[in-house]
Amino acid sequence: MLDLYLRDLKLGIRAGGGALIGILFFLAVVTTIPFAVGPDLNLLSRLGPAMLWIGALLASLLGLDRLFQADREDGSLDLLLLASDRHMLALSVLVKCLAHWTASVLPLVIAAPLLGVLLNMEPVALGAATLTLLIGTPAITFIGATGAAVAVTLPRGGLLVSVLILPLAIPVLIFGVSASYASVTDPAPFLPPFLILCALTLVFAVVGPVSAAAALRAAQD
Amino acid sequence: MPMSDTTSTSSTGTPTSPAGVGWFSALANPTRFLALSGRIVPVLAVLSVLVLVIGLYLSFAAPEDYQQGSTVQIMYIHVPFAWLSMMCWGVMSLAALGTLVWRHPLADVSLKAAAPIGLVFTGLALATGSIWGKPMWGTWWVWDARLTSVFVLFLMYLGIIALTRAIDDASRAAKAAAIITLVGAINLPIIKFSVDWWNTLHQPAAVFRLDGPTIDPSMLWPLLIMAVGFTLLFFTLHLTAIRTEIWRRRVQAMQRIAARRAEGRTR
Numbered sequence: 001m002l003d004l005y006l007r008d009l010k011l012g013i014r015a016g017g018g019a020l021i022g023i024l025f026f027l028a029v030v031t032t033i034p035f036a037v038g039p040d041l042n043l044l045s046r047l048g049p050a051m052l053w054i055g056a057l058l059a060s061l062l063g064l065d066r067l068f069q070a071d072r073e074d075g076s077l078d079l080l081l082l083a084s085d086r087h088m089l090a091l092s093v094l095v096k097c098l099a100h101w102t103a104s105v106l107p108l109v110i111a112a113p114l115l116g117v118l119l120n121m122e123p124v125a126l127g128a129a130t131l132t133l134l135i136g137t138p139a140i141t142f143i144g145a146t147g148a149a150v151a152v153t154l155p156r157g158g159l160l161v162s163v164l165i166l167p168l169a170i171p172v173l174i175f176g177v178s179a180s181y182a183s184v185t186d187p188a189p190f191l192p193p194f195l196i197l198c199a200l201t202l203v204f205a206v207v208g209p210v211s212a213a214a215a216l217r218a219a220q221d
Numbered sequence: 222m223p224m225s226d227t228t229s230t231s232s233t234g235t236p237t238s239p240a241g242v243g244w245f246s247a248l249a250n251p252t253r254f255l256a257l258s259g260r261i262v263p264v265l266a267v268l269s270v271l272v273l274v275i276g277l278y279l280s281f282a283a284p285e286d287y288q289q290g291s292t293v294q295i296m297y298i299h300v301p302f303a304w305l306s307m308m309c310w311g312v313m314s315l316a317a318l319g320t321l322v323w324r325h326p327l328a329d330v331s332l333k334a335a336a337p338i339g340l341v342f343t344g345l346a347l348a349t350g351s352i353w354g355k356p357m358w359g360t361w362w363v364w365d366a367r368l369t370s371v372f373v374l375f376l377m378y379l380g381i382i383a384l385t386r387a388i389d390d391a392s393r394a395a396k397a398a399a400i401i402t403l404v405g406a407i408n409l410p411i412i413k414f415s416v417d418w419w420n421t422l423h424q425p426a427a428v429f430r431l432d433g434p435t436i437d438p439s440m441l442w443p444l445l446i447m448a449v450g451f452t453l454l455f456f457t458l459h460l461t462a463i464r465t466e467i468w469r470r471r472v473q474a475m476q477r478i479a480a481r482r483a484e485g486r487t488r
Contacts, residue, residue, distance in 0.1 A: 167377045
């Protein structure tokens with residue numbers, strides 16, 4: 001399992017793995033929005049958490065369709081499926097998701113504070129946004145695995161994955177953004193939305209890999 | 222070219238199921254299903270028209286709300302549409318279980334046929350809701366919990382429809398759609414309880430409550446009759462759509478056979 005994690009991590013970080021593309025896309029999205037809404041610093045600092053979350057959501061959806069497709073092309077997906085009598089397939093999927101998250105989403109989370117400074121966000125809001133991103137983005141990857149597994153046999157599945165996953169990712173977005181806003185605005189408490197976000201990640205950590213494993217098996221026969 | 226389960230059983234005749242499994246698996250034979258549903262559909266259609274006519278008459282005869290005036294009559298179609306949009310996903314989830322667990326050959330047909338109907342009901346619920354919202358709330362749309370979660374349901378219907386039509390192999394498309402449907406079923410309780418969990422503009426549940434309905438009987442009865450009418454309409458449409466899909470697959474299978482024969486003749 002650790003080997004699988006390291007292998008996927010290496011593949012992800014290497015050139016063509018898509019990790020860099022994700023972070024470039026994130027930068028592009030976040031830097032485009034100030035051009036669209038204008039350089040008003042007060043407005044930007046108010047929109048900041050939302051922009052970071054939208055950027056992270058889109059960037060993490062971007063690379064998802066490659067989660068299983070590359071493995072399918074070189075045949076290692078078949079090996080994973082064959083090894084499923086030794087390891088639970090859902091567990092392998094979970095490990096793959098974690099590796100994918102480390103390689104292509106964790107850099108976004110690390111880059112988020114830097115971009116937040118550019119957006120004139122307060123330090124507290126910055127910390128909260130980064131923390132919610134750190135907790136919330138795995139949920140998108142986990143549930144995205146289901147979409148990626150369903151669309152693995154399709155030649156142009158990328159867009160379909162996003163369409164299928166976006167509705168399920170919306171709760172994550174809602175609670176992530178509301179938790180980051182709650183840290184700045186006074187009456188709203190930070191903890192409840194944040195705990196719901198944690199719960200969402202945990203639920204998706206089970207639902208995502210299990211259903212993705214079922215979808216991969218179904219696509220096999 | 223791989224054929225779907227439905228066409229393969231229909232071309233070989235009766236499925237090889239052991240005797241006494243029950244009527245549910247007996248329906249797995251599309252020919253038997255077509256014969257039975259052919260008798261049920263006209264009855265359902267007549268019943269749904271009848272109940273809807275009675276319901277419409279009653280809902281126009283129902284008293285006007287003391288605050289909302291005549292716009293309250295939108296409720297008699299809006300609420301059934303919203304219930305049905307969720308019930309349809311429930312039916313699809315059952316069908317998804319049928320595909321994945323029992324491998325019932327008609328379950329995937331049922332899922333595929335139900336999705337567009339559910340999409341229309343969800344769209345109608347959103348549309349009537351926003352027409353009702355304009356005079357009452359002063360706005361067409363707010364991003365409150367229930368509206369947003371029903372809108373998410375609308376998007377999920379679109380996703381399922383896109384998915385079932387993106388994969389040409391029918392049995393593979395069925396399994397993929399079934400998995401996404403079951404994952405999407407998480408949204409149903411969220412919609413139902415969204416008005417209780419969050420303080421929102423949309424009013425809380427008035428009919429299905431633990432302490433009984435809070436709506437006056439003079440309005441409750443027309444509403445329930447309309448709901449029954451639209452449910453009957455849903456099943457009429459659903460059965461018709463299943464029949465159409467079965468016929469469509471048979472035609473496809475026949476076309477394939479014809480094409481294969483024509484190819485053999487030219488060679």
